[in-house]
Amino acid sequence: xxxxxxxxxxxxxxxxxxxxxxxxxxxxxxxxxxxxxxxxxxxxxxxxxxxxxxxxxxxxxxxxxxxxxxxxxxxxxxxxxxxxxxxxxxxxxxxxxxxxxxxxxxxxxxxxxxxxxxxxxxxxxxxxxxxxxxxxxxxxxxxxxxxxxxxxxxxxxxxxxxxxxxxxxxxxxxxxxxxxxxxxxxxxxxxxxxxxxxxxxxxxxxxxxxxxxxxxxxxxxxxxxxxxxxxxxxxxxxxxxxxxxxxxxxxxxxxxxxxxxxxxxxxxxxxxxxxxxxxxxxxxxxxxxxxxxxxxxxxxxxxxxxxxxxxxxxxxxxxxxxxxxxxxxxxxxxxxxxxxxxxxxxxxxx
Amino acid sequence: xxxxxxxxxxxxxxxxxxxxxxxxxxxxxxxxxxxxxxxxxxxxxxxxxxxxxxxxxxxxxxxxxxxxxxxxxxxxxxxxxxxxxxxxxxxxxxxxxxxxxxxxxxxxxxxxxxxxxxxxxxxxxxxxxxxxxxxxxxxxxxxxxxxxxxxxxxxxxxxxxxxxxxxxxxxxxxxxxxxxxxxxxxxxxxxxxxxxxxxxxxxxxxxxxxxxxxxxxxxxxxxxxxxxxxxxxxxxxxxxxxxxxxxxxxxxxxxxxxxxxxxxxxxxxxxxxxxxxxxxxxxxxxxxxxxxxxxxxxxxxxxxxxxxxxxxxxxxxxxxxxxxxxxxxxxxxxxxxxxxxxxxxxxxxx
DNA sequence: ATGAAAGCGCTAACAA
DNA sequence: TTGTTAGCGCTTTCAT
Numbered sequence: 148x149x150x151x152x153x154x155x156x157x158x159x160x161x162x163x164x165x166x167x168x169x170x171x172x173x174x175x176x177x178x179x180x181x182x183x184x185x186x187x188x189x190x191x192x193x194x195x196x197x198x199x200x201x202x203x204x205x206x207x208x209x210x211x212x213x214x215x216x217x218x219x220x221x222x223x224x225x226x227x228x229x230x231x232x233x234x235x236x237x238x239x240x241x242x243x244x245x246x247x248x249x250x251x252x253x254x255x256x257x258x259x260x261x262x263x264x265x266x267x268x269x270x271x272x273x274x275x276x277x278x279x280x281x282x283x284x285x286x287x288x289x290x291x292x293x294x295x296x297x298x299x300x301x302x303x304x305x306x307x308x309x310x311x312x313x314x315x316x317x318x319x320x321x322x323x324x325x326x327x328x329x330x331x332x333x334x335x336x337x338x339x340x341x342x343x344x345x346x347x348x349x350x351x352x353x354x355x356x357x358x359x360x361x362x363x364x365x366x367x368x369x370x371x372x373x374x375x376x377x378x379x380x381x382x383x384x385x386x387x388x389x390x391x392x393x394x395x396x397x398x399x400x401x402x403x404x405x406x407x408x409x410x411x412x413x414x415x416x417x418x419x420x421x422x423x424x425x426x427x428x429x430x431x432x433x434x435x436x437x438x439x440x441x442x443x444x445x446x447x448x449x450x451x452x453x454x455x456x457x458x459x460x461x462x463x464x465x466x467x468x469x470x471x472x473x474x475x476x477x478x479x480x481x482x483x484x485x486x487x488x489x490x491x492x493x494x495x496x497x
Numbered sequence: 498x499x500x501x502x503x504x505x506x507x508x509x510x511x512x513x514x515x516x517x518x519x520x521x522x523x524x525x526x527x528x529x530x531x532x533x534x535x536x537x538x539x540x541x542x543x544x545x546x547x548x549x550x551x552x553x554x555x556x557x558x559x560x561x562x563x564x565x566x567x568x569x570x571x572x573x574x575x576x577x578x579x580x581x582x583x584x585x586x587x588x589x590x591x592x593x594x595x596x597x598x599x600x601x602x603x604x605x606x607x608x609x610x611x612x613x614x615x616x617x618x619x620x621x622x623x624x625x626x627x628x629x630x631x632x633x634x635x636x637x638x639x640x641x642x643x644x645x646x647x648x649x650x651x652x653x654x655x656x657x658x659x660x661x662x663x664x665x666x667x668x669x670x671x672x673x674x675x676x677x678x679x680x681x682x683x684x685x686x687x688x689x690x691x692x693x694x695x696x697x698x699x700x701x702x703x704x705x706x707x708x709x710x711x712x713x714x715x716x717x718x719x720x721x722x723x724x725x726x727x728x729x730x731x732x733x734x735x736x737x738x739x740x741x742x743x744x745x746x747x748x749x750x751x752x753x754x755x756x757x758x759x760x761x762x763x764x765x766x767x768x769x770x771x772x773x774x775x776x777x778x779x780x781x782x783x784x785x786x787x788x789x790x791x792x793x794x795x796x797x798x799x800x801x802x803x804x805x806x807x808x809x810x811x812x813x814x815x816x817x818x819x820x821x822x823x824x825x826x827x828x829x830x831x832x833x834x835x836x837x838x839x840x841x842x843x844x845x846x847x
Numbered sequence: 848a849t850g851a852a853a854g855c856g857c858t859a860a861c862a863a
Numbered sequence: 864t865t866g867t868t869a870g871c872g873c874t875t876t877c878a879t
Contacts, residue, residue: 322842
């Protein structure tokens with residue numbers, strides 16, 4: 148049962164009558180070996196069931212690996228703070244494997260800060276990078292830089308149309324909208340629903356919610372074709388404005404009760420919701436931010452759809468570690484994550 | 498920015514005027530060092546920001562670590578097969594850290610096979626064990642064996658009342674029953690519900706569903722006190738019997754429509770459900786077995802509550818690896834996992 | 848095309 | 864109590 152894990156390159160060198168050096172050459176396909184020796188070595192390797200010793204290899208190589216995580220600086224309680232919590236420098240097993248995980252943050256509204264963070268990453272000699280493609284064009288540019296330096300990178304959260312990334316971890320956006328609609332309506336043919344949207348800012352950023360909205364609308368078309376669907380736009384920095392807008396809308400449309408938001412900011416509506424309780428109202432939002440989960444607990448929000456940004460980060464780090472340490476390329480490139488349905492009854496263990 | 502990761506014990510030996518050996522002694526608190534030297538070394542360590550090189554340490558120790566995963570042999574499509582899928586010998590990063598993960602399986606209906614599997618684990622010189630406490634008394638006995646051999650162990654799935662385990666990963670059972678009730682009723686005051694239970698076998702095994710059932714009943718008491726709740730018992734190996742029992746029950750109780758099961762076998766009801774479609778019926782079960790997920794897709798089951806047994810296994814392995822490799826004890830012992838709510842709209846990415 | 852040999856940073860056994 | 868030394872298994876440079 149217990150494999151004799153003691154077979155080393157010395158054993159196979161002795162067995163083949165060649166030297167460690169030669170064995171190493173064939174092990175790494177780095178040429179300069181006669182066809183004959185090559186085959187002999189391979190044969191003995193198979194025969195003896197040789198397996199390389201990771202520690203020795205890594206020790207001898209003497210490289211310190213550092214994986215950079217490039218995400219926006221996070222306001223407390225924000226989506227990106229959640230993502231950042233996936234960086235667990237102390238307990239992540241890749242740390243045990245001798246890889247250092249270093250966050251590099253930037254201002255998500257300042258493309259310049261993004262550029263300079265990328266430069267730092269390269270300057271730090273990172274062996275791999277995890278990043279979220281916040282700035283569309285610039286992401287293309289920096290990943291080309293990474294490629295030029297031979298630095299592999301993984302995307303999280305969303306994924307550009309380029310192709311050089313090692314892996315991607317994110318939520319299936321369209322489907323998440325579909326799921327959201329089902330949770331909002333509970334499969335019933337509801338009368339009306341209000342979509343609350345954030346007044347779009349001008350920072351050449353992609354809007355990750357468009358696909359989600361599309362999924363939502365398609366579901367409604369199929370399952371509740373008569374449902375009246377309206378949109379209002381709010382400014383996240385103007386709480387009173389939000390109240391006013393909701394007051395205004397519902398005064399005019401008393402027949403609509405249900406509310407949905409496609410970004411992580413459903414918590415913005417909590418004050419209004421708390422002031423206008425309605426046991427029949429369904430409210431659905433996204434992402435398990437602290438404030439959103441509180442809203443679930445106090446009953447102002449019915450359902451939250453979560454995507455575990457922390458796990459996305461974690462998995463991306465692992466994929467990179469596997470790659471830089473052992474050269475393993477992930478079997479799939481695109482990893483769509485589970486979508487979590489959170490209610491007040493399962494929110495506690497998140 | 499780039500830390501000078503080059504500080505080795507040689508550096509600190511030189512700096513203190515002591516030798517590598519002494520430095521190593523203080524590093525590992527293994528005594529035989531004068532108070533004075535100890536403090537001097539510690540001082541320099543801090544000063545220089547020394548960090549040990551994991552590779553070198555592990556290489557020199559020369560230990561092959563093997564983590565044993567002790568779970569029942571899995572029929573295809575069963576709960577334990579799901580759990581076993583958390584053993585990812587090729588891609589798990591702990592493998593990259595040089596730890597071998599080896600499954601040891603046994604017959605969950607044969608306590609003798611469990612005993613002998615445990616013996617094998619010890620015989621194989623395992624550095625750590627992941628196990629599910631299927632057999633109550635015997636689990637106590639074998640964990641004492643593990644302890645005697647200095648082998649740390651983690652529980653998954655459920656947790657005995659003993660105390661020597663390194664960590665536990667499982668679902669909060671009572672809460673899962675509560676959540677289940679909410680999903681079944683959707684918070685509405687339903688008229689009736691049928692609990693389908695497995696005729697209990699006599700193998701001195703614990704019944705993990707009792708807590709779940711308690712949570713379910715408490716929810717119903719609070720939210721739907723008038724709901725009629727019945728139990729029927731079925732034999733998993735007698736499909737026709739199941740049909741007959743359900744036919745019989747619903748003939749007598751046409752006012753009851755909703756169905757719930759607290760174990761992973763809701764798929765047993767699919768034939769009957771498919772033959773008796775009812776768009777108003779809610780059916781809730783547990784665990785994302787392949788057959789259960791298929792039932793979700795074809796609409797015979799409304800909701801599945803999942804607990805990711807594979808992730809439990811994975812996390813337990815990681816915890817053990819951290820411990821045996823780096824001596825890190827998990828900050829918490831008991832880890833209650835997320836409960837996943839699966840519907841046909843989010844089942845695809847599981 | 849191949850071999851020899853010097854480490855990588857740490858551990859552990861033995862000497863002193 | 865402390866120092867010395869021989870590895871752990873692999874990589875890499877330099878000869879040959």
